[in-house]
Amino acid sequence: MQRVPAHRSSRSAFGRPPRLAWRQSGAAVAALSLIVGFVATGCRAGDDTVDTSPGTPYTSYIADVTKAVLSYEERCGLLDCRLGIPRQPGETLCSYEARCVQFGCKCDRPATVGCDDSSYDSSYQNRCGLLDPTREAERQQTILLSYPAYLTTARDVSAKAARVTYDSTCVVSALKDAPCSAAQVDLVRTGCATKEATGRVVAGRICGLHEECKAGYCKGLAAGSPCGHGTCAPLGNVGADCTEGAVACDPASTYCGGGSCLPRVAEGAQCSDTSGCVDGLFCVRAQLGDSQGKCQKPVFGQKGDLCDLDVKAGKPCASNLACYQDSMGRTLCQDRAQSRGACPTSEACPGTQTCARAVATAQSGICQPLGKPGDVCNINTSLGQRCQNTLVCFATDAMAQAVCVPQPDNGQPCNKDLACLIGLCNVNDANAKCTAKLGTGLACSDNGQCNSGMCSGNLCKSPVCQ
Numbered sequence: 001m002q003r004v005p006a007h008r009s010s011r012s013a014f015g016r017p018p019r020l021a022w023r024q025s026g027a028a029v030a031a032l033s034l035i036v037g038f039v040a041t042g043c044r045a046g047d048d049t050v051d052t053s054p055g056t057p058y059t060s061y062i063a064d065v066t067k068a069v070l071s072y073e074e075r076c077g078l079l080d081c082r083l084g085i086p087r088q089p090g091e092t093l094c095s096y097e098a099r100c101v102q103f104g105c106k107c108d109r110p111a112t113v114g115c116d117d118s119s120y121d122s123s124y125q126n127r128c129g130l131l132d133p134t135r136e137a138e139r140q141q142t143i144l145l146s147y148p149a150y151l152t153t154a155r156d157v158s159a160k161a162a163r164v165t166y167d168s169t170c171v172v173s174a175l176k177d178a179p180c181s182a183a184q185v186d187l188v189r190t191g192c193a194t195k196e197a198t199g200r201v202v203a204g205r206i207c208g209l210h211e212e213c214k215a216g217y218c219k220g221l222a223a224g225s226p227c228g229h230g231t232c233a234p235l236g237n238v239g240a241d242c243t244e245g246a247v248a249c250d251p252a253s254t255y256c257g258g259g260s261c262l263p264r265v266a267e268g269a270q271c272s273d274t275s276g277c278v279d280g281l282f283c284v285r286a287q288l289g290d291s292q293g294k295c296q297k298p299v300f301g302q303k304g305d306l307c308d309l310d311v312k313a314g315k316p317c318a319s320n321l322a323c324y325q326d327s328m329g330r331t332l333c334q335d336r337a338q339s340r341g342a343c344p345t346s347e348a349c350p351g352t353q354t355c356a357r358a359v360a361t362a363q364s365g366i367c368q369p370l371g372k373p374g375d376v377c378n379i380n381t382s383l384g385q386r387c388q389n390t391l392v393c394f395a396t397d398a399m400a401q402a403v404c405v406p407q408p409d410n411g412q413p414c415n416k417d418l419a420c421l422i423g424l425c426n427v428n429d430a431n432a433k434c435t436a437k438l439g440t441g442l443a444c445s446d447n448g449q450c451n452s453g454m455c456s457g458n459l460c461k462s463p464v465c466q
Contacts (some may be wrong), residue, residue, distance in 0.1 A: 004086045060168075065189075142389070149452075241261075244262060280298075282298055287306075322335070344363065344364050354386050396452070437449060437451045
């Protein structure tokens with residue numbers, strides 16, 4: 001029978017997206033020209049918007065969300081920066097360690113091991129919080145990569161022209177007290193997606209972004225494209241065309257299916273997906289293999305109930321339970337394992353902890369936090385000993401114990417087992433170092449090699465609004 005692997009990734013969509021270039025590329029200039037052109041050709045702010053004051057820029061939204069994500073990840077053990085106690089000029093490492101401990105820094109140096117500046121063990125430095133000032137900056141880099149430069153530029157220009165304003169309140173508030181989970185940040189961002197922007201452009205006026213429209217969407221944009229050239233139009237009712245995407249349907253009463261806006265159904269009605277149910281209801285299946293379910297209010301599963309780990313179930317578990325597979329391969333609400341306690345799978349562990357096994361064939365393991373710099377880990381991810389964000393599990397050779405180490409930045413050594421934080425590594429070079437990703441117009445073979453995240457026709461290209 002199939003079992004859920006003993007690990008789960010601590011990476012989210014914020015983990016390794018295409019690199020963000022904070023400069024105006026050709027695509028960014030094109031986006032800028034497009035929106036400026038709207039204003040210059042008769043679409044003045046006073047004519048087509050309901051508020052003529054500049055909106056909050058998208059870069060401010062990004063900064064607020066990034067800060068909230070970093071705070072959440074530190075609280076939940078996905079990141080451990082400990083930046084509060086700076087080292088003083090000329091202060092020895094041993095003196096710094098003693099001062100940090102006085103302020104509450106927990107150091108795991110054995111009592112029998114004295115402090116000697118000439119042979120200070122780097123793993124102790126990291127565990128005492130003495131060498132982590134770069135980790136927050138490194139994680140911030142990887143978070144910023146999830147915001148394409150051309151789209152950020154277009155949104156900032158639009159906000160400056162009083163066509164839209166951005167608000168981070170939903171994400172910041174939700175993450176403040178959100179439960180710890182490797183997927184929680186993505187869940188919050190998805191739930192807040194419709195609340196991050198307030199459009200100011202009235203119906204019938206030219207638009208370049210869906211969120212610019214005060215009530216409706218930007219009709220004329222290519223399906224799936226966030227920006228381009230269109231006209232603000234009302235949201236579609238039942239039967240309306242939605243070949244441009246779900247954004248064309250009124251989410252209060254319809255959803256997009258088969259190119260047309262279909263009615264969202266009420267409690268008790270048959271459904272195939274939660275998007276087909278009215279707000280507040282979920283599509284819940286009676287049996288695991290059922291293709292259809294019924295729209296129901298959220299009911300927190302009790303011990304032994306089907307739960308949401310399987311896409312065909314549709315029911316969350318009560319807070320004291322966890323959703324994972326039992327010995328029969330059924331995905332059920334079951335007792336949650338304790339921190340440092342026995343576990344059958346990582347889904348049973350609290351928060352972001354993983355179920356670490358001695359060997360891959362072991363039936364159970366021990367719930368443990370994600371590894372910090374210097375902590376023991378296992379390159380075989382099925383064993384569940386994983387590292388925090390910005391770290392990678394690495395062993396210097398086949399006989400050495402693997403430990404969590406920082407991912408190398410540009411200019412630092414790398415290899416097939418030591419992946420770069422944001423750059424490229426030539427794994428065929430024994431002396432390889434991380435290098436910057438390729439700029440627009442340079443030869444490439446896949447999207448991951450390009451600064452823009454787009455390789456087309458074997459050349460790096462910049463995405464454009466269309």
